[in-house]
Amino acid sequence: MKAYKGRGGSSPRTQSGSALAAFGCHMEDHAQHVQPIPLPAMQQNLNYLYPQIFWVDGCTNPSTSCPPTPPVAPFPPPVPDRRTKPRGNREGKNVGFLVVSLLILLSLTGVGLSMFQIFRLEKELAELRESASTERIPPALEKLIGEKSASAKKEERKAAHLTGNPTQQDLPLEWEPISGHAFTAGIQYRNRGLVINETGLYFVYSNVLFRGSTCNSQVLTHIVYKKNPTSPGSQVLMEDKKINYCANQKMWARKSYLGALFKLREMDSLHVNVSKITLVNFEESKTFFGLFKL
Structure with missing residues (x-):
C-alpha cells in the first residue's frame, strides 16, 4: 500500500504538523503584539457606556470667576385631579337646590291657602243651608246684606x-x-x-x-x-x-x-x-x- 502524498509531496500528518506549527507561531506573534489595556482606558469605556450625572451647586474654585448660573425652567403646573369635582359646580348645585326648594314651598303654600278658602266657603254654604231650613239668616250673610243695603242707600x-x-x-x-x-x-x-x-x-x-x-x-x-x-x-x-x-x-x-x-x-x-x-x-x-x- 502506497502512502498518500499531498501537494508538495508531504503526507497529511506532515501537513497537520506543519499547520499546528504555523498556528503556534501565529499565536505567539499575536501574544507578542497584544498588550494589556490600562485601567484608565477601561474606566473611560465604562463611562461612555454608563455616563455619570453630577449636580453642580456652585463654583468649586473661588479664585476663578464662575459663569452665570442659567435660569432654572419653572416646573409645569400640577395636573388637576379629575376625580375631584370643581367647587363652582358644587356651589351651583347648592343654589339650584335652594331655588327648587323655595318653589316647592311656594306651591305648597298656595295649595294650603286654596284649601283654606274652599273649607271656609263650604262652611258658609253649610250655614246658609241650615239658615234656609230654620228660616234664620246667618251672621255672615246678614252682614253682607247690611253692607249692600247701606251702599244701595248711598246710591239711591x-x-x-x-x-x-x-x-x-x-x-x-x-x-x-x-x-x-x-x-x-x-x-x-x-x-x-x-x-x-x-x-x-x-x-x-x-x-x-x-x-x-x-x-x-x-x-x-x-x-x-x-x-x-x-x-x-x-x-x-x-x-x-x-x-x-x-x-x-x-x-x-x-x-x-x-x-x-x-x-x-x-x-x-x-x-x-x-x-x-x-x-x-x-x-x-x-x-x-x-x-x-x-
Whole structure:
C-alpha cells in the first residue's frame, strides 16, 4: 500500500504538523503584539457606556470667576385631579337646590291657602243651608246684606211721588206721601210741598183731572210753583189753562198734565195750585205730583 502524498509531496500528518506549527507561531506573534489595556482606558469605556450625572451647586474654585448660573425652567403646573369635582359646580348645585326648594314651598303654600278658602266657603254654604231650613239668616250673610243695603242707600236716587188727598178743603193742594203708590226718597214732604235738600237738575211733573156735572164758562187753571225762604214770594214753574172744555150742559172731564226739567236749589219747596178745588178728582191714578233728580 502506497502512502498518500499531498501537494508538495508531504503526507497529511506532515501537513497537520506543519499547520499546528504555523498556528503556534501565529499565536505567539499575536501574544507578542497584544498588550494589556490600562485601567484608565477601561474606566473611560465604562463611562461612555454608563455616563455619570453630577449636580453642580456652585463654583468649586473661588479664585476663578464662575459663569452665570442659567435660569432654572419653572416646573409645569400640577395636573388637576379629575376625580375631584370643581367647587363652582358644587356651589351651583347648592343654589339650584335652594331655588327648587323655595318653589316647592311656594306651591305648597298656595295649595294650603286654596284649601283654606274652599273649607271656609263650604262652611258658609253649610250655614246658609241650615239658615234656609230654620228660616234664620246667618251672621255672615246678614252682614253682607247690611253692607249692600247701606251702599244701595248711598246710591239711591232722590225722588218722590205724591197722590191726591180727598179730605183737603183749601189750597195749595194737599197730598198723600206714604199710602198706596206714594213714596218719598231723599225728598221731604213738608207744608203741602216737596222740599229740595240738594241742588241739582230735577224733572218735575203734575197731573190733575177735572170733572163736573154741569158745564159753565169758568177757566180751569193748573199751576206748579216754587218758594224759597231766602227769596220773597213764589215763582211759577209750569201752568196750564183749559177753556171751552165742555158743552150742552152735560157731565164732562178734562185732564191737565205738566212736566219739565228744572235746576232747583237747596231749600226750594214745590207746590201745586188749581183754580177750583171742588172740580178735582183726587183718585191716586188720576191726580198726582212728583219729581226725581237726574
